[in-house]
Amino acid sequence: MKRKNLSVLLISVLITLSMAVPVLGVTGAQSVVITGKKTVSKGKTIELDSVIFPDYADVPDYQIVWSSSNSKVAKVLRKNDDETRIKGMKAGKATITVKISGTNLKASCKVTVKKAKKKKSGAAAAKKKIKSYRTQAKKIKSQINRTTLAANYAQRRSQYFSLEGKLKSVEHKLERIEEQWETKYEFGQVSYKTYRSVEKSINSADYYLETVEHALNQKFNYEFDD
Numbered sequence: 001m002k003r004k005n006l007s008v009l010l011i012s013v014l015i016t017l018s019m020a021v022p023v024l025g026v027t028g029a030q031s032v033v034i035t036g037k038k039t040v041s042k043g044k045t046i047e048l049d050s051v052i053f054p055d056y057a058d059v060p061d062y063q064i065v066w067s068s069s070n071s072k073v074a075k076v077l078r079k080n081d082d083e084t085r086i087k088g089m090k091a092g093k094a095t096i097t098v099k100i101s102g103t104n105l106k107a108s109c110k111v112t113v114k115k116a117k118k119k120k121s122g123a124a125a126a127k128k129k130i131k132s133y134r135t136q137a138k139k140i141k142s143q144i145n146r147t148t149l150a151a152n153y154a155q156r157r158s159q160y161f162s163l164e165g166k167l168k169s170v171e172h173k174l175e176r177i178e179e180q181w182e183t184k185y186e187f188g189q190v191s192y193k194t195y196r197s198v199e200k201s202i203n204s205a206d207y208y209l210e211t212v213e214h215a216l217n218q219k220f221n222y223e224f225d226d
Helices: 002-025 123-146 153-186 192-219
Strands: 031-035 039-041 045-053 064-068 074-076 083-088 092-100 106-114
Touching: 031 092, 031 106, 039 045, 039 083, 045 064, 045 092, 045 106, 064 074, 074 092, 083 106, 123 153, 123 192, 153 192
Parallel strands: 039 106
Antiparallel strands: 031 045, 045 083, 064 092, 074 083, 092 106
């Protein structure tokens, strides 16, 4: 009977000691606070740190426990460490809490998750360039109309190729933009809708350039048209 009581007593002592381990692992901790950025975009992460006072307090990482009030908004990626990473899951707010297990010490902070910023495709800038090239072509057309044809062949030839060179320069710029956007679309960097909107602007400018080229050839009566 005494042996049975002794066994029961031994088991009770072992249970008590096992429950006390977390507490014994914390030495001198008096308070804890959370530091770090409190806003994050959807799909991105931020780092939060636990700062335990006083500095000399000895707290094992496994006893520092992080949690989120709403993991669907802000998810804790490292649950046991003196620092953690929080991932923004969807727009909203969540409370992030850090606790020191075996004690009553804890701290909380609000984390705001913002909508992911849309990546700019660059379509607006491309269209602005295309518009400027069309403006250049318009100036060349005006110059063609104002040109008085030279009396001799050599001078007319010089006039023609000078104007054609300016026109070709604009054409090459348009071709470069067209190649860039074809590559972007092929590599999935822009949607078909965005690509088509830029392509339409290019086609419109190309068509206008053709009218300018036609005006140039008419001006010189197709004398140098190959």
